[in-house]
Amino acid sequence: MASYSVAVLSLCVVLNVLFSVIIVLLNKFIYLHFGFPNVTMSCLHLVFTTIGVCTCHRLNVFNRRCLPIARPLLILSLSFCGFVTLTNLSLEYNTVGTYQLAKTLTSPLVIAIQAKYYAKRFSSKLLSTLVGRSRR
Numbered sequence: 001m002a003s004y005s006v007a008v009l010s011l012c013v014v015l016n017v018l019f020s021v022i023i024v025l026l027n028k029f030i031y032l033h034f035g036f037p038n039v040t041m042s043c044l045h046l047v048f049t050t051i052g053v054c055t056c057h058r059l060n061v062f063n064r065r066c067l068p069i070a071r072p073l074l075i076l077s078l079s080f081c082g083f084v085t086l087t088n089l090s091l092e093y094n095t096v097g098t099y100q101l102a103k104t105l106t107s108p109l110v111i112a113i114q115a116k117y118y119a120k121r122f123s124s125k126l127l128s129t130l131v132g133r134s135r136r
Contacts, residue, residue: 024096031092038092042085 004012030036057064067073083106091099108130114120 024091024099027088027091028096028099038089039085042081042088045084045088046081 027041030041056062087099087103090102094102111122111127111130115122
C-alpha cells in the first residue's frame, strides 16, 4: 500500500467534500427537472462507487481483503444499499437543507440507538467528534 504526503491527503479530502456537494446539487437538479426514478439513481450511485473502489484498488490506495460472505457481511451490505436509497429518497422529496440535516444526524442517531438498545459505551473522544459534526 502506498504512503501519501499530508498535502496529497489534504487535497483528497477537499476534493471529496467538493464532489460530495456537487453530487448532491446535481442529484437534486435531476430530481426536480427530469423526474429521474429514485431506485435507478441509487443503482447508478452504487455502480460508480464500485468503479471508484476498483480504480483505487488498482492504484494501490488500499489493499484488498477477501472475506467470506457471511450473514453479518450480507446484512451490512444490504444496509449500505438501503442507506443510499433512503438518502436519495430524502433528497428527492425534501430541500437540500433538510436532506443535509437528516444525513448529518445519522451518526448521532446510530450511536444513541447502540447505547440504548445494545448497551454499547463510547469514549468521550469519539463522542466529542459529534459536536463539531452536528454544527455543519
